[in-house]
Amino acid sequence: MRIAIVHDWLVVYAGAERVLEQMLTCYPDADLFSLVDFLPTGQRAFIRNKPVITSFIQRLPRARKKYRGYLPLMPLAVEQFDLSAYDLVLSSSHAVAKGVLTGPDQLHLCMCYSPIRYAWDLQHQYLREAGLVRGVKGWVAKLILHYVRLWDVRTANGVDCFIAISHYIARRIRKVYRRESSVIYPPVDVADFPMYRDKEDFYVTASRMVPYKKVDLIVEAFSAMPDKRLVVIGDGPDFAKVRDKAGPNVQLLGFAGAEVLRDHLQRARAFVFAAEEDFGIAPLEAQACGTPVIAFGKGGALETIIPLPEAERAGSSPTPTGVFFYKQSAAAIIAAVERFEEAGAAITPEACRENALRFAPERFRAKFTAFVGREWAAFREDA
Known part of the structure; x- marks a missing residue:
């Protein structure tokens, strides 16, 4: 069986690339395709230093920096991409990878991180943030996104089975493509985030500083609680906005490496997370360290964090791993922090770690290969 894996683009090692890494671990002999490949020489281990078959965009002017354009x-x-020689095609898609062309004797399974977010439900937010609401450029952008939506729906028909990274994304797939999907949660490298029981009296958040991450709201909330200390890790376009809201009790570290991030996640009293994410790896990395999470109760967080109210309603042994707030506002974050502190020892490092282990890479690989095996057997039986 010849296998092709198609990934949108290879420029950094982020959430989708962690899934790709495990897919390649499952199928090390697969050939790898990507629209562009600008991974540095020293950062190619996660794709097993494989050669990558790229598209014509790789050779276009300024593609290294402006490939999204x-x-x-x-x-x-x-x-x-000519995939006619392959029996099984696995697309790893948050943009266009699922749109590869396959024939009736080929099985196409799509690991879908999301339908193209900035073309669907986040279009208006994307246009606002890009300054493309009005004017000629705005109308051109809207026309392009309209065309992308039409193409996106049409190419969903070429996928035999969808895999969603969360039930939240499964609902989005159903809404956009009218297709059902199986949920396999992405892998979280819990081994790189050992549990640490001795917590210190500070909170931490870590994120790229872009508008939807709402880091400014977290900083605003803690600046209004001068008796509580917050450490902020990350950089990005919103850094100046976040810095302007930071009180004396808020420490901005800027960009920091993996060691610094892990150290703070291990020692922090809790990790604070205000974004609506499709899945969200950072809260699980914190829980792997035995650190509770105070999070916005929408999106993937609802599937990766066990909140205090849920544990109480279940009437079972107390195994919560965090606290939710349900409005993206400074006041809601303040109330959630107060609720967390009132909970005292109800949230334990051991419970947080145990919850994170549900998302270990070996569990992803077992579920992914079992799913592919079942679908391949059914496909061959029907052939």
Whole structure:
């Protein structure tokens, strides 16, 4: 059986790339395709230093820095991959990878991180943040996104089975494509985040500082609680906005490496998370360290954190791992922090760690290979 794995683009090692890494661990002989490949020489271990078959976008002007600007060409580019020699095609898609062309004797399974977010439910937010609400450029952008939506729906028909990274994304797939999907949670490298029981009196948040992460709200909330200390790890376009809201009790570390992040996650009293994420790896890395999470109760967080109210309603042994707030506001974050502190020892490092272990890489690999095996057997039986 010849296998092809198609990934949107290879430029950094982020959430989708962690899944790709495990897919390649499951199927090390698979050939790898990607629209562009700009991974540095020393950062290719996660793709097993494989050669990557790229599209014509790789050779276009300024593609290394401006590859996203070639979105209008991406549907055409991904359709140029000749996959006719492969029996099984695995697309790893949050943009256009699922749009590859396959035939009736080929099985196409899509690991879908989300339908293209900035073309669907987040279009208006994307246009606002990009300054493309009005004017000629705005109308051109809207026209392009309209075209992308039409193509996105059409190419969903070429996927035999969808895998969603959360039930939240499964609902989005159903809404956009009218297709059902199986949920397999992404892997979290819990071994890199050992549990640490002795917590110190500070809170931590870590994120790229972009608008939807709402880091400014977390900083605003803690600046209004001068008796509580917050450490902020991360950099990005919103850094100045966040810095302007920071009180004396808020420490901004900027960009920090893995060692610094792990150290703070292990020692912090709790990790604070205000974004609506499709899944959210950072809260699980914190829980792997035995650190509770105070999070916005929407999106993937509802599936990765066990909140205090849920544990109480269940009437079982107390195994909560965090506290939710349900409005993205400083006041809601303040109330959640107060509720967390009132809970005292109800949330234990051991419970947090145990919850995180549900998402270990070996569990992902077992579920993923079992799913692929079942679908391949059914496909061959029907052939």
